Amino acid sequence: MSLIARHLEANGIPTVIMGCARDIVERCGVARFIWSDLPLGNSCGRPFDVGSQRTILGMALDLLESARAPRTTVQTPYRWGLDDAWKDDFWRVDEDPERMARQRAEFDRQKAIAAERRKEAEC
Numbered sequence: 001m002s003l004i005a006r007h008l009e010a011n012g013i014p015t016v017i018m019g020c021a022r023d024i025v026e027r028c029g030v031a032r033f034i035w036s037d038l039p040l041g042n043s044c045g046r047p048f049d050v051g052s053q054r055t056i057l058g059m060a061l062d063l064l065e066s067a068r069a070p071r072t073t074v075q076t077p078y079r080w081g082l083d084d085a086w087k088d089d090f091w092r093v094d095e096d097p098e099r100m101a102r103q104r105a106e107f108d109r110q111k112a113i114a115a116e117r118r119k120e121a122e123c
Contacts, residue, residue: 002028009084016060018043026073033073034060045078047110048117052078 002025005015009031016032019025020043025033034056036043045052056076063074080086 002030005030014064018056018060022073026071029071031070031072032060032063032067033071034063034076036072036076036078038078039086042080045076046080047114052076097116 001019002017006029008015011029013028014032016034017025017030018034018036020034020036020038020040022035022037025035034043036045036056038045044056054103056078059076063072
């Protein structure tokens with residue numbers, strides 16, 4: 001996405017990247033970046049946390065208007081937990097396969113709940 005944003009910017013289309021992988025996105029040199037120190041895939045906040053999601057989107061739109069220099073990064077105020085302990089678990093490469101299967105099942109369950117809520121909202 002960062003490289004696509006650079007291409008769009010080079011062709012006169014302003015962009016804002018919202019992401020969690022600060023090192024990667026900043027290395028790509030995007031024009032405007034909203035960084036959330038959250039697990040990958042959660043750049044707009046926690047699932048179902050509409051308030052933080054709206055705030056982060058608002059920050060992105062504000063940055064689109066207010067950035068005065070290239071490579072502008074703004075950090076959101078949101079945290080995944082009270083401390084950074086989630087990062088120790090998130091970066092583990094020696095994970096137990098059974099635990100990973102349980103975590104995947106929970107993730108899939110949450111995705112199904114989100115899909116059902118979207119479906120209900122459409123009706």
